[in-house]
Amino acid sequence: MDTVTVIVGSSIGGVRTAQSLRLEGYEGRIVLVGEETELPYDKPPLSKAVLAGTAAEASVCLLNRDQAQELGIELELGHAAAGIDVAGNLLQLHGGEALRFDNLVIATGAFARPSPWGHRPGIHVLRTLDDARSLRADLAKGGQLAVIGAGFIGAEAAATARGLGLEVTVIDPLPVPMSRIFNAEVGQWFGDLHRSNGVTTIFGTGVESIDGDQGSFTLRLTNGQNLEAATVLVGIGAVPNDAWLSSSGLLVDNGVVLDEYCRTVDAPHIYGVGDVARWRHQKHGADIRIEHWTNAVEQAACVAYNITHPENPRAYTPVEYVWSDQHDWKIQVVGRVGGNAEHVIIGHPEVHGRFAALYTIDGINLSGAAIVNWPKALLACRRGMGTGITVQELREKLEPMLDPQPLAAS
Amino acid sequence: MPVVKADLEACQGYANCVVGATDYFDLDDDGIVVLLKTEVPETDRARVVEAARSCPVSALIVED
Structure with missing residues (x-):
């Protein structure tokens, strides 16, 4: 019998896990289960271009039937998950049907509070x-x-x-x-x-x-x-879609609880991805859950890798990243910001039309940044967060780039 | 050999691609993607496809 990976949740985390499994050479069956009857779609445009009516609904489709067929992804849309029989390797659906799995990926996301x-x-x-x-x-x-x-x-x-x-x-x-x-x-x-x-x-x-x-x-x-x-x-805000796991015996605590490889702490062949996943972030030394698009994409790639390399899994240690478009501001947030972190601000919205707020938890090293309308600063911060950089080093790099560029009057 | 292509009109400068494959992608001063190389050998394929797919506006594609 073919091995089967069942993915519960047909939004960005679930779709990307399916695509990445094929990229990693996974040859078993892939079944993608979604509660909605819609073809999988991307959510960030829903508060922007789709709401404005400037983007067609078709433009946010993440996976159409032809693409699914080409990749050998079996789409099971319109089926809500009801529970997991962990010992029996069965995903139970509403209506009584059950799907057998060798690996299961929980990617049920979150719902609006x-x-x-x-x-x-x-x-x-x-x-x-x-x-x-x-x-x-x-x-x-x-x-x-x-x-x-x-x-x-x-x-x-x-x-x-x-x-x-x-x-x-x-x-x-x-x-x-x-x-x-x-x-x-x-x-x-x-x-x-x-x-x-x-x-x-x-x-x-x-x-x-x-x-x-x-x-x-x-x-x-x-x-x-x-x-x-x-x-x-x-x-x-949003609430993780984890209530359906309550009868499974899996540990749930504001999201399904995972180890550093994104496997449930109770059953290593059951994984979690995206908004519903609370995993052990080794570098932060804490269990965290992130409700951002980029996290779902990166975590999906990591889980696909770990399913196809069970002997040599990769710990998931991302640098957080989220963007938001509001009026003529492109806001980008990297790493950990706010809270008790000290900060310095480079640039000013009215003087330069752009700014970067650099945060440091230990008083020396960059721990996060909030950047508005300044792509080169974003890139410097994202690279710096990857390799390690002090706030002072970054400041010396960014300040010379500042030319007064006031925003156009709105 | 697979080739990576960029839609410069679609690019919004999120820099996910640069984080995913810094040897293939960079941003210019306006925050638009710059392809450092376009041909993708098989050994880089998974990494570059993942980086391309991490683009929030699907501005990058790896074609066979």
């Missing part, structure tokens, strides 16, 4: 293609958009909606929202970016309740203010 203010038409989250379609349809009706949560998804959707000409208000309980990720000074610049592009910001204020219906909601805020909105987007 649901609105605590009720679910009804006009109150949206943004995670899936269906979510994007439904929000886009409501944005097309015009009217005020209220975005609750100024994280990446909320901020990107707010920028996209402004680009479509809508009036947009962003609400966040933190006084300086991006200070969650960076520090107050850099966080302040993000607030300025949105305000200078015509977004109204209400920061340091929560939402008590959402009254009314689609087209005429009233958001009652914790500062006593009321805000009218036609449409509401709730962007308050």
Whole structure:
């Protein structure tokens, strides 16, 4: 009988694992199981070009049926996983069917944290293609958009909606929202970016309740203010899709718990990839989970390698990387930033049109960086994070590159 | 021999390719990908294909 690798989850982590297995010469069967009936699609454009309507839905397809057939990837779409019989090597699906596996890859991702203010038409989250379609349809009706949560998804959707000409208000309980990720000074610049592009910001204020219906909601805020909105987007984070593992006996702790090779700590032939995976990062000496596109891609390549090289597996020790496009800013974050890390800032958004905030946990070596509109600095930081570099060395490299290049007035 | 090709219009300067295969890819001052070499010997194939596939906007392809 052929060996079988079953991959649960048909988003970027699952698709890339399947493709990378073939690249590594895997000759067994590959079965890719997805809960949605859609062909696998890419999620980053959903808050940008797909929401704006400037990218066709077909352009975000990750794997069509012809490509799957060519690679010998069996697509099983529209099947939600129900559990794993670890001893029996069976993946159980809703409806009673079960798939036998030799290796299993858990890549079920995360779902948008649901609105605590009720679910009804006009109150949206943004995670899936269906979510994007439904929000886009409501944005097309015009009217005020209220975005609750100024994280990446909320901020990107707010920028996209402004680009479509809508009036947009962003609400966040933190006084300086991006200070969650960076520090107050850099966080302040993000607030300025949105305000200078015509977004109204209400920061340091929560939402008590959402009254009314689609087209005429009233958001009652914790500062006593009321805000009218036609449409509401709730962007308050994501939750790993791990509840279906509860009967499996596998260790789950805010994601499925993996060793440094991305194998479950209970069963070495069961692996995890992407947003649902909490693995032992050797260099950080901690179990971490990352909800970013690049991590899913890199982790998928590592898991495919480890499935095909079980005698000589590779530890997964990535340098974190995430990007976000908001208005005319291309924001890129490398490594670990914010928190208690000391930082220096090179450049200024208004003077140079670009900047890099360099962070150091030990006071000497670069531990992370936040970079806006400055590709050469991004590259220097990503290379430096790979080889090791001090903040001072990097500063001496970057400062001479700064020419005053103010942003075009927006 | 397989050849790597870049779509310079699509490139957004994420630099994932440079991190994946620094001997094949670089960025210019505007953050657009520069191919340091285009022919990919079989021994480099998996590494260069993975680097190309790590492009968030699919600006890179390795063709047989």
